[in-house]
Amino acid sequence: MADRPGIDTLTEQQAAAELAELARLIARANEAYHTKDAPEISDADYDALKVRNAAIEGRFPHLKRPDSPSEQVGAPPAQGFTQVRHKVRMLSLSNAFAPEDITEFDARIRRYLGLSSDAPLAFTAEPKIDGVSLSLRYEGGELVQAATRGDGSVGENVTANARTISDIPARIDNAPEVLEVRGEVYMAHADFAALNERQAQRGEKPFANPRNAAAGSLRQLDPRITAERPLRFFAYAWGELSKPLADTQTGALKRLAGFGFAVNPLTELCDGPDAMLVHYARIEQMRAELGYDIDGVVYKIDDLGLQARLGFRSSTPRWAIAHKFPAETAWTRLVAIDIQVGRTGALSPVARLHPVTVGGVVVSNATLHNEDYIAGRDASGNPIRGGKDIREGDWVQVYRAGDVIPKVADVDLSRRPEGAQPYVFPTTCPECGSDAIREEGDSVRSCTGGLICPAQAVEKLRHFVSRAAFDIEGLGARQVEQLYRDGWVREPADIFTLRERYGPGRPTQLKNREGWGEKSANNIFEAIDERRKIPLARLIFSLGIRHVGEVAAADLARHFGTWQALVAAVDTAAPAAECHLQADAAEAAERQAAAQEGRRARIKPARDAVWEGLTPEARAAWDDLTGIDGIGATVAVALVTSFRQEAERASIDRLVEHLEVEPDEGRQVTDSPVAGKTVVFTGTLERMTRAEAKARAEALGARVSGSVSAKTDLVVAGPGAGSKEKKARELGVEIIDEDGWFELVGTP
Ligand code: IVH
Numbered sequence: 001m002a003d004r005p006g007i008d009t010l011t012e013q014q015a016a017a018e019l020a021e022l023a024r025l026i027a028r029a030n031e032a033y034h035t036k037d038a039p040e041i042s043d044a045d046y047d048a049l050k051v052r053n054a055a056i057e058g059r060f061p062h063l064k065r066p067d068s069p070s071e072q073v074g075a076p077p078a079q080g081f082t083q084v085r086h087k088v089r090m091l092s093l094s095n096a097f098a099p100e101d102i103t104e105f106d107a108r109i110r111r112y113l114g115l116s117s118d119a120p121l122a123f124t125a126e127p128k129i130d131g132v133s134l135s136l137r138y139e140g141g142e143l144v145q146a147a148t149r150g151d152g153s154v155g156e157n158v159t160a161n162a163r164t165i166s167d168i169p170a171r172i173d174n175a176p177e178v179l180e181v182r183g184e185v186y187m188a189h190a191d192f193a194a195l196n197e198r199q200a201q202r203g204e205k206p207f208a209n210p211r212n213a214a215a216g217s218l219r220q221l222d223p224r225i226t227a228e229r230p231l232r233f234f235a236y237a238w239g240e241l242s243k244p245l246a247d248t249q250t251g252a253l254k255r256l257a258g259f260g261f262a263v264n265p266l267t268e269l270c271d272g273p274d275a276m277l278v279h280y281a282r283i284e285q286m287r288a289e290l291g292y293d294i295d296g297v298v299y300k301i302d303d304l305g306l307q308a309r310l311g312f313r314s315s316t317p318r319w320a321i322a323h324k325f326p327a328e329t330a331w332t333r334l335v336a337i338d339i340q341v342g343r344t345g346a347l348s349p350v351a352r353l354h355p356v357t358v359g360g361v362v363v364s365n366a367t368l369h370n371e372d373y374i375a376g377r378d379a380s381g382n383p384i385r386g387g388k389d390i391r392e393g394d395w396v397q398v399y400r401a402g403d404v405i406p407k408v409a410d411v412d413l414s415r416r417p418e419g420a421q422p423y424v425f426p427t428t429c430p431e432c433g434s435d436a437i438r439e440e441g442d443s444v445r446s447c448t449g450g451l452i453c454p455a456q457a458v459e460k461l462r463h464f465v466s467r468a469a470f471d472i473e474g475l476g477a478r479q480v481e482q483l484y485r486d487g488w489v490r491e492p493a494d495i496f497t498l499r500e501r502y503g504p505g506r507p508t509q510l511k512n513r514e515g516w517g518e519k520s521a522n523n524i525f526e527a528i529d530e531r532r533k534i535p536l537a538r539l540i541f542s543l544g545i546r547h548v549g550e551v552a553a554a555d556l557a558r559h560f561g562t563w564q565a566l567v568a569a570v571d572t573a574a575p576a577a578e579c580h581l582q583a584d585a586a587e588a589a590e591r592q593a594a595a596q597e598g599r600r601a602r603i604k605p606a607r608d609a610v611w612e613g614l615t616p617e618a619r620a621a622w623d624d625l626t627g628i629d630g631i632g633a634t635v636a637v638a639l640v641t642s643f644r645q646e647a648e649r650a651s652i653d654r655l656v657e658h659l660e661v662e663p664d665e666g667r668q669v670t671d672s673p674v675a676g677k678t679v680v681f682t683g684t685l686e687r688m689t690r691a692e693a694k695a696r697a698e699a700l701g702a703r704v705s706g707s708v709s710a711k712t713d714l715v716v717a718g719p720g721a722g723s724k725e726k727k728a729r730e731l732g733v734e735i736i737d738e739d740g741w742f743e744l745v746g747t748p
Helices: 012-035 043-059 099-113 189-201 210-218 223-228 249-258 273-289 304-310 371-375 454-464 477-485 498-502 518-530 536-542 550-560 563-597 603-611 616-627 633-644 646-657 690-699 723-731 738-745
Strands: 083-085 123-129 132-139 142-148 154-156 178-186 232-241 268-270 294-301 320-324 328-341 347-358 361-367 395-400 407-411 533-535 660-662 678-682 703-705 714-717 734-736
Touching: 012 043, 099 273, 099 294, 099 304, 099 320, 099 690, 123 178, 123 232, 123 249, 123 273, 123 320, 132 210, 132 232, 142 154, 178 210, 189 210, 210 223, 232 249, 249 304, 268 273, 273 294, 294 304, 328 454, 347 371, 347 395, 361 395, 361 407, 454 477, 498 518, 533 536, 536 550, 536 563, 536 660, 550 563, 550 703, 563 603, 563 616, 563 633, 616 633, 633 646, 678 690, 678 723, 690 703, 690 738, 714 723, 714 738, 723 734, 734 738
Parallel strands: 533 660, 678 703, 678 714, 714 734
Antiparallel strands: 083 154, 123 268, 123 294, 132 142, 132 178, 178 232, 294 320, 328 347, 328 395, 347 361, 395 407
């Protein structure tokens, strides 16, 4: 520092040059310290650089750089860990709460596999550890990588940290060449208490619960800190394997234990739901004495061959379920009811609560679902909570079930404040003032403002840039919200003209906005360009159409293949969607008339009358659309409604003009005999159930449809196939039987 000129003597040009140099030096020091964990300069020198930078900025405020080090508080870079793409996705589990959910789980699996109710079917039952999941990759017996779950597909590389955990062997003998061991990192109660005591002694914030402590410790950028934290690990699953571990779940766990992993000692083999529930009760009873947190019991099909047949839904296996312990609850005061407007216009009531701790987490909001829920009734008008309504000022019992949003379980009427009034649900949108209407049979009241409603527009944009949608790096919910408020981005298409409007050489530039700089602006422009090419399923999901989630979007993409085909089909089916809605209305009217006249309602004729006069093309397009497995009339109506709404359609069209939409080629599976083909299963199938047939066909890259049309490539017909087989014959579509199907695709 000594050889630098005094601030007062600096010319503007010298000041600008020095600020640039200081920004570079400080950024380099930051990187050395935080990312490489190898500081290059002393703390004192680092501070001196920052002081000088601030002093120059103080004298020449207009020269302050967009990447000024004074704006960066020396925090570690957000991207501290490198990313790891999991070879086999890390999935979550679907949840069950009641004993009936477990009998249904067993029944569902039997239906799927076509097993009778008395065929033997064994399950493992083991505690569900409340920690952080971790995947450990061993190659040639050496631990080569440890990764967190992340979003299931991409996690963080925490190898150095995992190596510090004593339950995790660095080397294992006699293991398959490639072995990914999966399990849970957790912290025992005693260790957690001691850690929090140390934190308090050092004047640092205590952790809210052992899970947070485990997660925080595992994600330390400095592995020396992880090493000081008493983390443990239970192995319960696996990812990529070069050779199977065993034929059964229990056998595989034994192998893992043989490699030196801790496997939970409360794992038991059960012969059905009764035994599973007995073991659940036993584990629940032992819960307080276990010495570590668990939040339920996980049941898994023991036979790994059956696990393979059952496979996965979009993010959970069909062969496992988590039976959660009852949620913790707490009483608190409901201060106010607010209405939030979602991307589809749904008005969602939210309870603002006096903050209260539930299961180690402070809760200050809870969902109230819809107006019926507040009024104390369900969608069919039956009482819930004994018919008690919820009012502002009430004492309410709140609970958290897993990670889901807190809910209100009960209301204490004895503590209801005098003069508390029933809640009046708004009939206009609190954001834009448009009418908020509730369709027949719908529990949700929705704003009719469409894109003129700022809340809907912002929510649509937030959805558009979310991870499963366009996922534009650096352009998250916060950024689009800001850009919307300032009028720079009003709809998704505007994102793709940002560079044209606010890029280099334009009178107003993104890089000059607060919180942005040249580098971040350029990065965004590039990240946006990268997404101009987008897979069809992602595009469909990104539009944020009601009822069209990731799974429906994927089903639609697989069925139609291209954006043009989808649009043409929805447009052609539009008049039929209208008929469908009218048929619902006609049915309701007929039921009412019949009740009044004291006769039986004639529903079918009432519904059918509405469809007369519809063109055969519209009817066929509607049948094709609603015939796609997983897509029913609700999704079809939502698609038509969205595409027919003029402003929304124009906005979608403007967006698509900027994109190159990648066609869906049947899940990119190309080496299967049915890849890209449209298959219809009809009649009785004997060697597999309908659900299994569909899942297998889709896994092989086929589209499965419920109705036969000229687009059908193959019909698999079992005994009793009727009109569909006939139609296939008329259209000259190839027809095979179930054995033919297995000959074609092989057995799993
Ligand atoms: S099996 C394919 N078994 O719970 C499914 N998960 O809610 C693999 N968990 O992400 C998971 N204890 O982090 C399994 N005994 C156990 C578990 C367990 C805790 C966690 C795991 C998973 C989450 C799902």
